[in-house]
Amino acid sequence: MTRPQSLRPELIDAALTSARSLGTPLWLYEAEPIRQRARQLAAFDCVRYAQKANSNTHILRLLRSMGVMVDAVSLGEIERALRAGYVPGTDAHEIVFTADIIDEATLARVVELGIPVNCGSPDMLRQVGRARRGHPIWLRLNPGFGHGHNRKTNTGGPSSKHGIWHEELEDSLRLADEYGLSVVGLHMHIGSGVDYGHLHRVCDSMLDAVRRANRPLHAISAGGGLSVPYRAGEPEIDIAEYYAAWNKTRLAAEQITGGPLRLELEPGRYLVANAGLLIAEIRAVKKVADKHFVLLDAGFNELARPIIYGSHHEICFVTNTGAPVAGEPRPIAVAGPLCEAGDVFTQHDGGFVEFRDLPLPQVGDFAILRDAGAYGATMSSNYNTRPLAPEVMLDEGVLSVIRKRQSIEQLLDLEADGGVV
Numbered sequence: 196m197t198r199p200q201s202l203r204p205e206l207i208d209a210a211l212t213s214a215r216s217l218g219t220p221l222w223l224y225e226a227e228p229i230r231q232r233a234r235q236l237a238a239f240d241c242v243r244y245a246q247k248a249n250s251n252t253h254i255l256r257l258l259r260s261m262g263v264m265v266d267a268v269s270l271g272e273i274e275r276a277l278r279a280g281y282v283p284g285t286d287a288h289e290i291v292f293t294a295d296i297i298d299e300a301t302l303a304r305v306v307e308l309g310i311p312v313n314c315g316s317p318d319m320l321r322q323v324g325r326a327r328r329g330h331p332i333w334l335r336l337n338p339g340f341g342h343g344h345n346r347k348t349n350t351g352g353p354s355s356k357h358g359i360w361h362e363e364l365e366d367s368l369r370l371a372d373e374y375g376l377s378v379v380g381l382h383m384h385i386g387s388g389v390d391y392g393h394l395h396r397v398c399d400s401m402l403d404a405v406r407r408a409n410r411p412l413h414a415i416s417a418g419g420g421l422s423v424p425y426r427a428g429e430p431e432i433d434i435a436e437y438y439a440a441w442n443k444t445r446l447a448a449e450q451i452t453g454g455p456l457r458l459e460l461e462p463g464r465y466l467v468a469n470a471g472l473l474i475a476e477i478r479a480v481k482k483v484a485d486k487h488f489v490l491l492d493a494g495f496n497e498l499a500r501p502i503i504y505g506s507h508h509e510i511c512f513v514t515n516t517g518a519p520v521a522g523e524p525r526p527i528a529v530a531g532p533l534c535e536a537g538d539v540f541t542q543h544d545g546g547f548v549e550f551r552d553l554p555l556p557q558v559g560d561f562a563i564l565r566d567a568g569a570y571g572a573t574m575s576s577n578y579n580t581r582p583l584a585p586e587v588m589l590d591e592g593v594l595s596v597i598r599k600r601q602s603i604e605q606l607l608d609l610e611a612d613g614g615v616v
């Protein structure tokens with residue numbers, strides 16, 4: 196599958212129908228591309244969805260129906276997985292909790308439900324061990340280097356807070372044994388964005404870690420970080436090559452442990468990014484010097500990737516009849532409503548505003564921000580007291596609301612009658 200150059204008319208129709216019915220801004224997802232992505236990863240023994248990319252329970256249910264397992268990074272994400280029908284406490288390990296810390300409430304819940312804990316710090320190992328002897332754990336290792344599409348998505352190396360530092364592996368295993376913990380496997384997630392040079396380094400590190408662990412294991416996990424195209428013409432990653440490198444690692448690791456090892460993959464973005472759109476209405480078109488700013492009713496409280504990472508999202512303007520806005524392309528920056536200079540969707544890393552060559556739309560037209568299915572709705576906030584936007588799913592021609600718009604009343608209710616502490 197390659198990323199289509201332009202939005203299909205059917206999708207623009209769905210966007211406008213949703214906007215008329217629910218107002219803007221809103222998120223629109225397509226089910227079929229998510230299924231397609233899940234099928235592309237079928238070679239792996241276990242695909243474990245990192246739900247922080249998009250944790251809507253309807254998307255979790257869809258992925259569960261495809262045989263995809265789930266990762267949770269908070270108590271809230273555990274509850275989401277349960278709501279979506281994932282069954283904890285069986286040998287299938289449908290839910291795994293991954294983090295660098297665990298709070299008491301989450302600890303009580305994982306112990307109660309028998310959810311394996313992927314430990315990212317020796318302190319976390321101790322806390323799980325004290326809570327329950329024999330609890331199943333994974334070790335999340337920082338191999339000493341990392342990779343990311345941005346410094347903020349690099350999750351390995353000496354400047355990363357994530358995982359157990361590779362030199363602490365033996366001490367961590369000693370701790371696990373001291374508390375009688377059952378070590379399921381070793382895990383490495385070094386960041387977002389695939390670089391094949393790095394891939395082989397990670398595979399070598401995993402093999403080294405398996406050798407040093409020197410014990411039977413059930414599984415190894417390659418983590419997530421599979422990249423997706425965000426720009427027209429950007430290539431898809433080669434899943435066959437990715438799988439081949441990890442499968443080779445798994446086979447070599449099995450020679451060391453002397454038993455079968457389950458190969459897990461933990462993608463977030465890959466499964467959902469290209470399947471989502473953010474739809475907003477154009478509320479102002481201003482001339483600034485010799486350029487234009489197009490202002491939307493969506494801001495970084497909805498889609499934060501541009502302001503946090505300088506991420507690129509392609510933007511299409513359509514009229515309220517669904518026709519692409521026509522006209523000579525000219526330099527345009529696309530921005531939001533927030534009282535904040537950085538509330539600009541077209542910006543490079545470091546906050547430099549990018550003027551893109553786009554046809555000039557009019558007030559009342561719509562802006563469609565593409566590839567917003569991952570780290571879009573889940574990173575939204577209530578900044579400027581803006582309620583969370585609704586989410587809609589398009590599946591076989593049917594549009595369903597999978598999350599209602601939050602109301603301002605719901606927001607204010609949290610502040611009513613708090614009582615004395």
Ligand SMILES: *Cc1c(COP(=O)(O)O)cnc(C)c1O
Pocket residue numbers: 245247248293384386387388418419420421461462463464465
């Ligand atoms: C965020 C995260 C992932 C998924 O990362 P993607 O880049 O979305 O694939 C996988 N594993 C862990 C532990 C994560 O924190």
